[in-house]
Amino acid sequence: MLVKTLSQSQPQVLPYRGRFAPSPTGPLHFGSLVTAVASYLEAKTRQGHWLLRMEDLDPPREIPTAADDILRTLENHGLQWDESILFQSQRHEAYDAAIHRLRLQGLIYHCNCSRKKLLERQGGSGLQIYPGTCRKEKHKPSSQSAIRIITDNQEIGFEDRIQGYFGHNIGQAVGDFVLLRADGWFAYQLAVVVDDAEQGVSDIVRGSDLLDNTPRQIYLQQLLSFDHPTYAHVPVVANQKGEKLSKQTSARAVSDSAPNANLFKALDFLGQQPPAELVRYELRDIWQWACQNWHLDKVPKRPKIALDV
Numbered sequence: 001m002l003v004k005t006l007s008q009s010q011p012q013v014l015p016y017r018g019r020f021a022p023s024p025t026g027p028l029h030f031g032s033l034v035t036a037v038a039s040y041l042e043a044k045t046r047q048g049h050w051l052l053r054m055e056d057l058d059p060p061r062e063i064p065t066a067a068d069d070i071l072r073t074l075e076n077h078g079l080q081w082d083e084s085i086l087f088q089s090q091r092h093e094a095y096d097a098a099i100h101r102l103r104l105q106g107l108i109y110h111c112n113c114s115r116k117k118l119l120e121r122q123g124g125s126g127l128q129i130y131p132g133t134c135r136k137e138k139h140k141p142s143s144q145s146a147i148r149i150i151t152d153n154q155e156i157g158f159e160d161r162i163q164g165y166f167g168h169n170i171g172q173a174v175g176d177f178v179l180l181r182a183d184g185w186f187a188y189q190l191a192v193v194v195d196d197a198e199q200g201v202s203d204i205v206r207g208s209d210l211l212d213n214t215p216r217q218i219y220l221q222q223l224l225s226f227d228h229p230t231y232a233h234v235p236v237v238a239n240q241k242g243e244k245l246s247k248q249t250s251a252r253a254v255s256d257s258a259p260n261a262n263l264f265k266a267l268d269f270l271g272q273q274p275p276a277e278l279v280r281y282e283l284r285d286i287w288q289w290a291c292q293n294w295h296l297d298k299v300p301k302r303p304k305i306a307l308d309v
């Protein structure tokens with residue numbers, strides 16, 4: 001198999017198509033706002049489109065009101081998306097079709113390993129690397145089996161526009177990974193690749209917690225003959241304990257009543273050095289300043305602690 005290192009340090013030429021892809025597992029927190037602002041500014045300052053995709057792929061983890069809450073907060077902050085929103089819950093046929101294409105290449109298999117069995121085998125150290133147990137078993141599909149993709153032992157790397165080079169051997173770093181979960185829901189890795197291709201996304205700006213997912217996504221893009229977007233992973237926002245803001249760490253929802261202050265804080269977090277008086281401007285004027293002064297190369301690399309968010 002051809003596996004190459006992508007050289008992506010240079011922005012691609014127009015048309016630029018960026019996206020923001022929240023999961024409706026809770027309301028928008030400051031970390032997601034930072035990602036939305038960065039992807040929006042990069043798209044707008046490159047005369048591109050900014051698309052929105054609702055990653056409602058995992059109903060057991062979702063909160064029924066979260067998608068609407070996220071959309072309202074984005075709008076209240078002046079983050080207006082182009083084109084219609086793509087909902088992953090309506091895309092199951094496309095994910096099935098991608099699995100079918102991979103099946104024709106002989107690259108997928110059914111896996112009956114339970115979470116418990118995997119944990120026991122790995123001495124309880126987590127589910128990081130799948131040891132390939134079911135690869136040769138030729139299990140028949142069943143309602144309880146997951147579908148995994150065969151990985152190989154070559155390095156897949158790419159040049160991130162913020163983080164620099166990142167790469168690993170996915171066979172050794174994660175092993176054959178899941179495309180369809182045993183509980184019947186499609187896996188993020190598959191859906192994100194199929195939908196970035198469907199939406200013609202040319203440039204991805206997202207949180208650095210997803211950096212080590214990217215080689216798996218590039219691998220799937222190669223197998224499905226999709227174009228490779230460029231990547232820029234912005235630092236995640238951490239709370240005072242150094243934990244990434246998330247639903248699990250009880251991150252607070254971004255307040256809809258203070259969009260100016262929130263946007264100012266996001267620009268500050270992103271290293272854009274907004275002048276102090278900007279916080280008193282109208283929201284429209286803050287956006288105008290942001291578009292005129294946005295520089296991706298000022299965005300810091302490392303996770304940062306944000307106070308009072």
Ligand code: GLU
Nearest residue numbers: 021022023055192206210
């Ligand atoms: N849905 C993912 C999240 O909310 C983001 C996926 C992506 O940007 O690739 O963390």
